[in-house]
Amino acid sequence: MTSFVGPIPLRIAVVGGGFSGAMAATHLLRLATAPLTIYLIEPRPSLGAGLAYGTANPCHLLNVPAKGMSAFPDDPEHFLRWLIQHGNYHADSFAPRKLYGAYVRAVLETAIADAPRSARLKWIRSEASAVLPAGSSAVIELKNGGSLGADRIVLALGNFPPSDPPVADRTFYRSKRYVRHAWGPEALETLEPNAPVLLIGSGLTMLDVVLALQAREHQGVIHVISRHGLLAQGYQSHPPYPPFLPMVATSTTLRALLHRIRREVARAAAAGHDWRTVIDALRPQTPALWQALPPAEQRRFLRHLRPYWDAHRHRVAPEAIAVLDRLRHSQQLQIHAGRIRAYQEHAEGVRVAYRPRRSDALVHLQVSRVINCTGLECDYRRLRQPLIVHLLESGLIRPDPLYLGLDTDAEGRLLDARGYASTFLYTLGPPCKGRLWETTAVPEIRGQAQALAQRLLHAG
Numbered sequence: 001m002t003s004f005v006g007p008i009p010l011r012i013a014v015v016g017g018g019f020s021g022a023m024a025a026t027h028l029l030r031l032a033t034a035p036l037t038i039y040l041i042e043p044r045p046s047l048g049a050g051l052a053y054g055t056a057n058p059c060h061l062l063n064v065p066a067k068g069m070s071a072f073p074d075d076p077e078h079f080l081r082w083l084i085q086h087g088n089y090h091a092d093s094f095a096p097r098k099l100y101g102a103y104v105r106a107v108l109e110t111a112i113a114d115a116p117r118s119a120r121l122k123w124i125r126s127e128a129s130a131v132l133p134a135g136s137s138a139v140i141e142l143k144n145g146g147s148l149g150a151d152r153i154v155l156a157l158g159n160f161p162p163s164d165p166p167v168a169d170r171t172f173y174r175s176k177r178y179v180r181h182a183w184g185p186e187a188l189e190t191l192e193p194n195a196p197v198l199l200i201g202s203g204l205t206m207l208d209v210v211l212a213l214q215a216r217e218h219q220g221v222i223h224v225i226s227r228h229g230l231l232a233q234g235y236q237s238h239p240p241y242p243p244f245l246p247m248v249a250t251s252t253t254l255r256a257l258l259h260r261i262r263r264e265v266a267r268a269a270a271a272g273h274d275w276r277t278v279i280d281a282l283r284p285q286t287p288a289l290w291q292a293l294p295p296a297e298q299r300r301f302l303r304h305l306r307p308y309w310d311a312h313r314h315r316v317a318p319e320a321i322a323v324l325d326r327l328r329h330s331q332q333l334q335i336h337a338g339r340i341r342a343y344q345e346h347a348e349g350v351r352v353a354y355r356p357r358r359s360d361a362l363v364h365l366q367v368s369r370v371i372n373c374t375g376l377e378c379d380y381r382r383l384r385q386p387l388i389v390h391l392l393e394s395g396l397i398r399p400d401p402l403y404l405g406l407d408t409d410a411e412g413r414l415l416d417a418r419g420y421a422s423t424f425l426y427t428l429g430p431p432c433k434g435r436l437w438e439t440t441a442v443p444e445i446r447g448q449a450q451a452l453a454q455r456l457l458h459a460g
Contacts, residue, residue: 009035009118012456013140013150015128015387017042018050020429020445021156022108023071025121027453029111032119036457039148041124041140048104050158051183053097059211060097061317063204063235064442067091069100071107073447079103092237094317124148129386131396131425138424143386152456155397155406155414155427159440162374163382165200165340172343172370177350179371182209187371188216195220195368198352202226202335203310205373207320210333214323222333223365225354226374229337230311233276234321241268241277245285254297257289258305279312283438290437298402310375338363343370378433379403396425400434408432412452428452 012028014021017040025040040047044054062069066089070078082103083089112121127143137151161181164173172178179187182205191197197213199206202224210222244264261282265275282289290298301309327333337357344351349368356363380388380399391397395417400407406427407415414425428448432439439445 007035009037010152010457011037011039011137011148011150012152012154013039013041013128013148014154014156015041015140016050016156016158017044017047017123018054018156018158019048019052019104019442020050020158020449021154022048022104023446023449024154024156024428024452026071026108026111027450028456029115029119029121031453031457032116033457034118036119038119038121039124039140039150040121041126041128041142043125043127043143046101046105047123048108049098049101051161052159053101053104055097055183055208057208057212057215058096058098059215060208061094061319062097062100063094063314063316065092065235065237066095069095069442071104071442071446073443073450082106094235094319127387130390131387131394133396133424136423151424152459153425154452154456155425155431156429157388157427157431159376159430160383160385161377162201162205162372163377163379164372165374167340167342169342172345172350175345175350177345177369179369182371182373188212191218191369193217193219196223196349196366197221198223198225198350198365198367198370199373200225200340200370201373201375202229202231203373203375204232204314204316205375207232207316207324209371209373210327211320211323214327219332220368221331222327223336223367224333224373225336225338225340225352226307227337227339228307228357229335230307231324231335232310232314232316232321233312234318235315236274236276236318238274238277238280241273241281243281243285244278245282245289252292252294252297254293254300254305257293275312276315283443286438287436291435295401302402302404336363336365376430378405378430380406396422402434404434404437405431406434408435410435411455412448426452426456 014024021040025038028038066080066083070076072078080091083095089095128140129143130141132139137149138153139147139149141147197220199209206224213222265278268278338354340352340354341362342353349366350370352365352367353362397414398407398417408427409421412426412428413421414427415421429445430440
């Protein structure tokens with residue numbers, strides 16, 4: 001008697017189980033019409049949270065109201081409906097980030113439950129350490145000693161912790177008084193309530209640490225040092241502002257583009273609009289505007305304007321701004337613009353020397369602990385994760401020319417060391433920053449995940 005053997009399932013491995021990976025897997029399951037096996041490779045104890053939504057601290061809120069955080073582009077109220085079922089929230093609520101992580105897990109679990117019987121997901125609780133090409137497919141080696149074959153691989157790598165700030169003598173970075181990973185559980189452990197602390201960087205990570213310190217009722221002075229001393233701006237609800245630039249910039253110089261935006265801000269203010277409306281109007285056009293700038297202009301932006309863009313573009317919940325304002329008013333929070341030059345550790349703490357912005361004199365601070373809150377590391381040459389090191393050394397991937405992530409084509413295929421698009425390696429989210437610039441927030445990633453899933457299921 002002859003037994004029937006069905007079609008061989010397409011094997012897609014998704015490396016990383018944060019928001020990017022969970023959404024890629026979700027859309028693959030939702031769109032599957034033929035046999036499919038998804039390997040979701042994630043060593044952490046839960047899926048969907050990643051670095052962004054893995055915090056357990058209820059004071060860490062989303063930076064966008066609930067009405068803008070749906071996981072699905074075609075169902076903008078999906079998260080809001082889920083959120084209302086889990087507490088007293090409304091459209092303008094800034095929900096705790098840990099709750100959003102639970103939402104992403106629920107979205108994935110629903111996709112698994114509703115998928116056709118021929119489509120299944122396997123959670124691999126390990127780390128990918130190497131990718132070995134095998135014809136038109138590949139073998140993924142795992143840290144636990146296992147391996148698996150895949151026809152397509154999605155590197156949903158998310159974000160990486162920052163590197164140590166540059167100083168001449170790096171000895172202090174081996175000290176117990178230095179915290180390299182601000183989100184680690186040890187960041188605030190054993191810190192005395194009255195101890196002065198230094199946070200390096202004034203962006204969103206700094207804000208998270210300040211809020212965590214406040215939740216612990218910390219009384220000590222909180223020093224913050226960054227190159228410009230800029231703080232994030234607060235979110236304000238406002239009517240949408242109409243697009244005012246063509247989809248492809250008529251001028252490809254950064255100076256002309258900046259002047260055009262400033263003129264529009266002034267025009268909007270004269271008409272009673274907030275500057276935030278103008279910046280938000282740029283969001284759908286940002287990738288096209290970024291790509292219209294020549295490489296030299298893009299580098300000029302990174303050198304001179306990036307801190308100002310980040311402070312004005314990536315805004316935060318009003319509740320968080322209120323905490324910052326209160327702490328600054330009481331002088332418990334002190335902001336310093338400058339660069340750290342040296343550390344001198346002693347029995348009582350650390351003496352930190354920094355050079356203020358536009359000054360040649362050194363200023364010293366005495367603190368008990370130093371926490372690195374600088375921007376996330378995106379230069380893949382500096383990463384020491386085994387998989388990244390292997391992929392770079394084997395020439396399967398290469399950094400983008402600006403070292404903001406990985407080099408890709410317009411369809412998310414990774415380019416190898418020679419510039420050829422891979423036949424099996426894809427990515428989405430933060431690794432695409434060099435090509436798209438705006439690619440780290442939910443609205444961008446959810447759209448990329450849906451489009452990538454369609455391409456993967458219909459690739460040759």
